[in-house]
């Protein structure tokens with residue numbers, strides 16, 4: 001899109017002034033001919049916790065991956081912490097420094113120890129001295145309660161432990177916003193709780209969070225807003241109690257009836 | 262309740278303890294029984310295999326030791342019809358096998374280079390030894406300069422020695438080591454280029470790789486030796502050995518590029534995403550995350566290429582560079598040592614030397630692979 005389009009879509013207030021962490025305006029994206037995101041509008045205030053749910057293939061991952069530019073949007077604006085995402089690589093780097101991401105399959109680096117996984121980005125991206133980076137990493141590993149695993153390799157840890165390491169690894173970069181893409185769906189049932197507990201703690205500390213998950217208990221406990229997506233668009237958005245007690249849209253009702261039994 | 266309990270309710274009263282496996286399936290006895298003599302047919306195959314191995318080993322031993330001639334002034338002693346290996350010929354010629362026509366009074370320079378080379382390589386290859394960074398710097402930067410100065414001469418009062426005088430194992434190692442050290446980085450860059458999103462970089466890489474993979478090594482060497490001078494300005498004279506070196510390096514790099522690309526393809530997309538989400542740039546992602554994993558996966562393929570390269574160095578003979586095999590080849594026709602077994606003896610030496618180097622590389626790579634395994638998969 002051209003800069004001219006951008007200005008016409010731009011709101012009058014700038015995102016940073018409004019205390020917004022993430023602002024998506026008229027975001028559209030296509031994979032080839034396939035229209036994945038259709039006019040997505042979303043404003044996330046600093047410190048807000050958003051839970052995103054919806055059927056598989058509805059574009060949830062694509063939407064949050066646009067926020068740290070793992071996917072490129074083709075129309076509309078995305079402003080993250082006051083920085084608008086464009087082709088400009090410098091801005092993309094800046095945004096990625098501010099945004100942490102936790103993936104469904106952890107994406108830890110198997111050839112590095114837990115500690116090295118956590119210190120890699122601080123050392124190479126933030127140019128932090130190794131000693132300091134290790135200190136910070138141990139602090140976060142303690143917070144996710146696995147400091148004793150620091151010298152092991154990811155392959156030696158359970159799924160739940162790996163996901164907690166992934167969270168610690170992101171936190172080591174001191175992000176302002178955390179994105180979670182189905183962080184518990186690849187885990188064995190008995191490990192879901194330990195990861196959710198970590199996320200709840202993080203939420204209680206005031207982190208801005210966008211979380212794709214179907215853990216409705218978690219949504220009820222921490223979310224400020226729950227978003228339901230289908231077919232590449234936001235169908236319904238509400239605060240959790242109202243969202244679960246009284247869904248308005250037919251699709252939301254159907255979806256909730258399927259996952260809540 | 263009847264004697265046989267058919268009720269569907271069951272509650273375990275005591276936990277079963279783990280017990281040792283039956284003796285007949287473990288230990289040496291179990292191994293011999295299951296692996297060597299599992300059935301009558303297996304037993305027959307085992308005996309047949311043993312017989313073949315024994316006969317091969319015996320004939321080599323018979324030729325190289327039992328019937329061998331150990332001392333003598335010339336080929337006369339080896340000309341008896343029952344004579345085996347002609348060792349005096351090797352004794353007379355081994356210096357040429359090692360250094361070719363490198364002047365006798367300057368050979369200490371080549372020996373020093375060999376010594377420094379292995380002296381730096383050993384601690385680099387063994388993980389326990391500290392100062393890896395310094396060691397690598399010395400090996401990859403200091404060593405080539407040192408070897409160049411020492412072998413070519415012309416500096417510090419060292420007598421210049423033309424590369425046409427070099428030969429034997431010296432040339433084999435110079436070509437092989439230079440080829441190995443230079444082709445890997447080039448191959449990695451080509452593999453990255455082939456996967457690049459930039460169409461020009463990608464096209465250039467593809468064309469380069471496919472061209473060099475598409476021509477035989479002999480053609481490459483011939484072209485480097487005979488055709489390159491035609492394209493060069495008259496006053497530029499590129500050394501023949503250097504031309505062969507470049508040919509071998511580029512040829513191997515093209516193969517390595519494909520091997521490395523295979524490794525790159527095996528790395529899940531999540532690894533790139535994990536790295537990008539942390540803010541790592543392209544070269545950081547490749548150098549710190551992707552390459553270490555991809556290269557580890559393709560160690561067998563890489564070493565395969567290195568072993569091929571090591572053996573292909575013998576092809577430089579066709580552009581009149583006399584490597585180890587070339588020296589043996591030319592010395593066997595020396596009338597002083599002419600005897601039926603001279604050639605065979607020489608080739609036995611060549612085969613043994615090549616085998617030791619190649620087998621060494623193979624074992625080292627297997628050991629490295631095991632050492633680098635960090636529980637990639639649970």
Ligand SMILES: Nc1ncnc2c1ncn2[C@@H]1O[C@H](COP(=O)(O)OP(=O)(O)O)[C@@H](O)[C@H]1O
Nearest residue numbers: 031034036054055056057058059060061062063
């Ligand atoms: N790289 C891609 N190329 C083409 N189609 C894709 C790609 N990634 C995702 N899609 C499609 O886009 C749609 C949305 O995907 P995704 O955002 O992963 O959905 P969700 O996370 O809600 O399950 C799906 O139909 C999926 O098949």
Ligand SMILES: [Mg+2]
Nearest residue numbers: 060061062182
């Ligand atoms: Mg998804």
